[in-house]
Amino acid sequence: xxxxxxxxxxxxxxxxxxxxxxxxxxxxxxxxxxxxxxxxxxxxxxxxxxxxxxxxxxxxxxxxxxxxxxxxxxxxxxxxxxxxxxxxxxxxxxxxxxxxxxxxxxxxxxxxxxxxxxxxxxxxxxxxxxxxxxxxxxxxxxxxxxxxxxxxxxxxxxxxxxxxxxxxxxxxxxxxxxxxxxxxx
Amino acid sequence: xxxxxxxxxxxxxxxxxxxxxxxxxxxxxxxxxxxxxxxxxxxxxxxxxxxxxxxxxxxxxxxxxxxxxxxxxxxxxxxxxxxxxxxxxxxxxxxxxxxxxxxxxxxxxxxxxxxxxxxxxxxxxxxxxxxxxxxxxxxxxxxxxxxxxxxxxxxxxxxxxxxxxxxxxxxxxxxxxxxxxx
Numbered sequence: 001x002x003x004x005x006x007x008x009x010x011x012x013x014x015x016x017x018x019x020x021x022x023x024x025x026x027x028x029x030x031x032x033x034x035x036x037x038x039x040x041x042x043x044x045x046x047x048x049x050x051x052x053x054x055x056x057x058x059x060x061x062x063x064x065x066x067x068x069x070x071x072x073x074x075x076x077x078x079x080x081x082x083x084x085x086x087x088x089x090x091x092x093x094x095x096x097x098x099x100x101x102x103x104x105x106x107x108x109x110x111x112x113x114x115x116x117x118x119x120x121x122x123x124x125x126x127x128x129x130x131x132x133x134x135x136x137x138x139x140x141x142x143x144x145x146x147x148x149x150x151x152x153x154x155x156x157x158x159x160x161x162x163x164x165x166x167x168x169x170x171x172x173x174x175x176x177x178x179x180x181x182x183x184x185x
Numbered sequence: 186x187x188x189x190x191x192x193x194x195x196x197x198x199x200x201x202x203x204x205x206x207x208x209x210x211x212x213x214x215x216x217x218x219x220x221x222x223x224x225x226x227x228x229x230x231x232x233x234x235x236x237x238x239x240x241x242x243x244x245x246x247x248x249x250x251x252x253x254x255x256x257x258x259x260x261x262x263x264x265x266x267x268x269x270x271x272x273x274x275x276x277x278x279x280x281x282x283x284x285x286x287x288x289x290x291x292x293x294x295x296x297x298x299x300x301x302x303x304x305x306x307x308x309x310x311x312x313x314x315x316x317x318x319x320x321x322x323x324x325x326x327x328x329x330x331x332x333x334x335x336x337x338x339x340x341x342x343x344x345x346x347x348x349x350x351x352x353x354x355x356x357x358x359x360x361x362x363x364x365x366x367x
């Protein structure tokens with residue numbers, strides 16, 4: 001009886017592990033992608049896509065074949081509204097290589113993955129705002145799913161920074177995309 | 186090596202003196218919760234309640250409730266320092282303990298539970314979780330009280346991946362109902 005019991009619990013633990021796949025050998029790994037520095041966005045010029053190739057990042061490359069989910073994501077950096085009009089910044093994603101598009105073309109061809117991030121009107125003196133990780137992560141919402149599809153796919157896509165509407169002029173310095181992937185290790 | 190020898194000696198002593206006394210108890214516990222390979226949450230604290238029910242020799246079923254407050258994590262990213270709020274976990278379930286010993290108990294255990302993961306500004310996530318580990322219990326004679334020290338690996342599972350924590354806890358348990366030995 002004692003012997004049976006001694007074997008029982010480890011066996012149950014092993015059975016649980018086996019039944020649920022090899023979930024123990026997994027983790028949540030941070031993948032960082034630097035945006036160009038700075039990113040300057042205005043309504044008067046075309047939008048240059050930011051080409052993202054995650055395959056160049058070792059943390060992604062090391063786990064690419066075992067990515068299961070996207071547990072956390074944030075667009076980070078310091079943003080400054082350079083105009084006297086409030087701005088709602090957004091990031092859109094288009095599959096494939098980066099192009100130079102109008103904001104309307106971006107909206108027609110892509111999917112919004114982040115935003116809107118509201119910035120008050122500039123009062124004349126620069127008022128840079130550091131985007132918080134918690135704050136940014138909450139702005140992904142429905143954009144997480146299409147981004148996960150890209151992350152689990154070829155890891156190559158383009159991001160476009162625009163504003164929701166109207167006249168705008170803002171910039172992002174020291175920006176980047178932080179992805180936390182759930183992957184086998 | 187010396188510590189391991191002491192642990193093994195304690196385990197042997199407890200196995201040699203198996204003395205069953207069934208019963209029901211209640212205990213509280215607290216300790217440290219350390220994320221395992223999780224870049225987006227930090228070390229935190231855990232506390233909770235356990236209700237051990239020992240009806241047959243060697244086996245104890247233990248419903249439990251636990252709450253973990255995840256610590257914030259700081260990362261240097263893109264030239265600046267950023268803080269991500271810790272992930273809090275509330276879970277309840279039951280453990281199965283294989284208990285050996287009398288006043289000093291040694292027990293491996295495994296459990297299953299429902300885990301709720303919460304973080305500021307995000308929707309709650311509910312997942313099935315598992316835990317397994319080892320415990321040591323030290324009974325205080327004639328009081329019905331026992332001190333329990335445990336180390337466990339807890340995992341909230343989402344398909345083929347999981348979030349894992351190593352929990353180290355100390356608890357105080359009171360046996361309030363003795364049952365006849367079968």
